[in-house]
Amino acid sequence: MKFKKLLSLSTAFLVSASILTGCGSNKGTEKNDISVGIVLGAGSINDQSFNQSTWEGLQKAKADFGIEIKYLESKQESDYIQNIETLMDEDTDLIIGVGYQLKDSIEESAKNYPEQKFAILDETYDTIQENVIPVVFKEEESAYLVGVMAAKMSKTNKVGFIGGLPAPSVVRHQYGYKYGVTNTNKDTQILEQYVNSFTDQAKGKSIAKQMQSSNADIILAAAGDSGTGAIEAAKEANKYAIGVDRDQSDLAPENVLTSAVKKLNVASYDLVKDLVEGTFKGGAEKVYGLKEGGVGIVENTKNLIPQDVMDYVNKEANKVKNGEIKIPKTEEEYNQLIK
Numbered sequence: 001m002k003f004k005k006l007l008s009l010s011t012a013f014l015v016s017a018s019i020l021t022g023c024g025s026n027k028g029t030e031k032n033d034i035s036v037g038i039v040l041g042a043g044s045i046n047d048q049s050f051n052q053s054t055w056e057g058l059q060k061a062k063a064d065f066g067i068e069i070k071y072l073e074s075k076q077e078s079d080y081i082q083n084i085e086t087l088m089d090e091d092t093d094l095i096i097g098v099g100y101q102l103k104d105s106i107e108e109s110a111k112n113y114p115e116q117k118f119a120i121l122d123e124t125y126d127t128i129q130e131n132v133i134p135v136v137f138k139e140e141e142s143a144y145l146v147g148v149m150a151a152k153m154s155k156t157n158k159v160g161f162i163g164g165l166p167a168p169s170v171v172r173h174q175y176g177y178k179y180g181v182t183n184t185n186k187d188t189q190i191l192e193q194y195v196n197s198f199t200d201q202a203k204g205k206s207i208a209k210q211m212q213s214s215n216a217d218i219i220l221a222a223a224g225d226s227g228t229g230a231i232e233a234a235k236e237a238n239k240y241a242i243g244v245d246r247d248q249s250d251l252a253p254e255n256v257l258t259s260a261v262k263k264l265n266v267a268s269y270d271l272v273k274d275l276v277e278g279t280f281k282g283g284a285e286k287v288y289g290l291k292e293g294g295v296g297i298v299e300n301t302k303n304l305i306p307q308d309v310m311d312y313v314n315k316e317a318n319k320v321k322n323g324e325i326k327i328p329k330t331e332e333e334y335n336q337l338i339k
Helices: 050-065 081-089 098-111 138-155 168-184 201-213 227-237 263-278 306-322 331-337
Strands: 014-016 034-042 069-071 094-098 117-121 132-137 158-163 189-194 218-222 240-245 256-262 286-288 295-297
Touching: 034 050, 034 081, 034 263, 034 331, 050 069, 050 094, 050 263, 069 081, 069 132, 069 168, 081 094, 081 098, 094 098, 094 263, 094 286, 098 117, 098 132, 117 263, 138 168, 138 218, 138 240, 138 256, 138 295, 138 306, 158 168, 158 201, 158 227, 168 218, 168 256, 168 331, 189 201, 201 218, 201 227, 218 256, 227 240, 263 286
Parallel strands: 034 069, 034 094, 094 117, 117 132, 132 286, 158 189, 158 218, 218 240, 240 256
Antiparallel strands: 014 069, 256 295
């Protein structure tokens, strides 16, 4: 694989997967000339959550298809366009914006460079450019299931939700979770607070501790790297946390009850697969929900969940897949459903 010259950037850090140790081998797959790059919004590539899951999908694609992969971290909003243009200067075939923060920058770049292929994860547009694939997830569906589980398992009838920033995907987590709780046990109280950051582990931990001091014994944190602080608080207090985006049980095996998984790794892998196979077609959304296998929950790997609870959650999952349960995505929809 030909190494490309790295530009010197004061606000961004470019990494080519071909020079990373432990990023996977090609398993005998012939190398090809296709390159794929991702531009991150908030957080680092090793955030144990959203960004890392996306990168893991590209790592698998590198192993399976022999492509070149790379990423750029953004330190501030002004980096987004600069990072996209850096990847274009590197002749990157597909540029993926990771997170809603990249929405405007991807749209602007797609209009300016109609021959360049783009995708954006976790966002969409009213009018989709022909060279862009927006990828969206039904986070409310997996959040609903962990809300059901939290209501079933809480011993204090008090649970918590911690959000990073009120991005559409986080709001979908929030109200899907709340509906799962209230639809299962209307007497369960839900404490809610935003960190206003996806990177502040200390504040995430502090908020979780405050909720625990108010008797919340299970907390879902849809907060990126800030959520790892909430998991640390659960570990220290011997209470439960619910992971998000990827299986986060490795952070606290005895305290992460389950995770509301959003399979960004599947989405990023599928985008590359389409590119390699020549079927990449912009202009329309890709939507991943329970039915499509794009969201879900982590099974009871540590025997933390009683089997009767797991059975109940699985029945609810089937109802969601069959369209028997309508799950809110916003505060307005939630308020209408609980009247």
